[in-house]
Amino acid sequence: xxxxxxxxxxxxxxxxxxxxxxxxxxxxxxxxxxxxxxxxxxxxxxxxxxxxxxxxxxxxxxxxxxxxxxxxxxxxxxxxxxxxxxxxxxxxxxxxxxxxxxxxxxxxxxxxxxxxxxxxxxxxxxxxxxxxxxxxxxxxxxxxxxxxxxxxxxxxxxxxxxxxxxxxxxxxxxxxxxxxxxxxxxxxxxxxxxxxxxxxxxxxxxxxxxxxxxxxxxxxxxxxxxxxxxxxxxxxxxxxxxxxxxxxxxx
Numbered sequence: 001x002x003x004x005x006x007x008x009x010x011x012x013x014x015x016x017x018x019x020x021x022x023x024x025x026x027x028x029x030x031x032x033x034x035x036x037x038x039x040x041x042x043x044x045x046x047x048x049x050x051x052x053x054x055x056x057x058x059x060x061x062x063x064x065x066x067x068x069x070x071x072x073x074x075x076x077x078x079x080x081x082x083x084x085x086x087x088x089x090x091x092x093x094x095x096x097x098x099x100x101x102x103x104x105x106x107x108x109x110x111x112x113x114x115x116x117x118x119x120x121x122x123x124x125x126x127x128x129x130x131x132x133x134x135x136x137x138x139x140x141x142x143x144x145x146x147x148x149x150x151x152x153x154x155x156x157x158x159x160x161x162x163x164x165x166x167x168x169x170x171x172x173x174x175x176x177x178x179x180x181x182x183x184x185x186x187x188x189x190x191x192x193x194x195x196x197x198x199x200x201x202x203x204x205x206x207x208x209x210x211x212x213x214x215x216x217x218x219x220x221x222x223x224x225x226x227x228x229x230x231x232x233x234x235x236x237x238x239x240x241x242x243x244x245x246x247x248x249x250x251x
Contacts, residue, residue: 018081025080026076060073122149122151126225142218172201
């Protein structure tokens with residue numbers, strides 16, 4: 001069994017993992033302790049851990065890089081991650097799992113696409129959500145990068161805020177006005193990315209590719225956006241890369 005010690009403010013980063021079976025959490029002092037099955041090691045490598053341990057049958061903690069016990073795991077109570085995050089609603093998190101091994105080239109396209117997603121800054125989204133009607137928000141979902149605050153909003157029509165508009169090509173999200181450069185076939189790209197069930201791939205004009213699993217998204221409500229804003233730091237240059245484009249759709 002894997003035991004991970006996380007800082008207390010790392011809770012928003014656990015949102016994408018909230019439906020995983022066998023993941024349990026125990027808040028203790030200024031830390032969050034996460035225990036999960038041994039096979040979750042690769043999934044947890046990106047978490048900002050204070051310590052990574054293997055627990056033996058007696059509950060002793062053995063560091064991943066060592067052989068001698070370094071303490072004992074908390075006695076608990078331990079709670080299923082899904083239940084704990086439901087009691088304290090998770091913020092949306094864009095995991096940003098990039099596919100650096102695969103080079104995707106896009107080119108300008110003369111075709112007009114209807115935007116169904118928008119990459120924006122969290123601050124722009126919050127400013128709009130403060131005054132937007134609730135039924136309008138109810139049509140949208142969002143995911144946020146804990147690293148830089150980039151926010152992907154999906155649903156039609158996208159909010160009328162500065163951002164880069166995207167359209168769906170099956171499970172691939174491409175920037176409006178761009179398409180694959182021949183002879184790159186979308187079906188081949190989707191197959192090469194090995195997308196998990198329910199996941200989508202965000203492909204930017206720069207060639208950057210990010211995989212967004214279904215658990216990364218949360219319903220867009222004012223409360224959820226406010227929670228997410230409060231949980232994340234103020235990023236330098238709040239306009240960010242997402243704010244350099246134009247809104248994909250206006251109300």
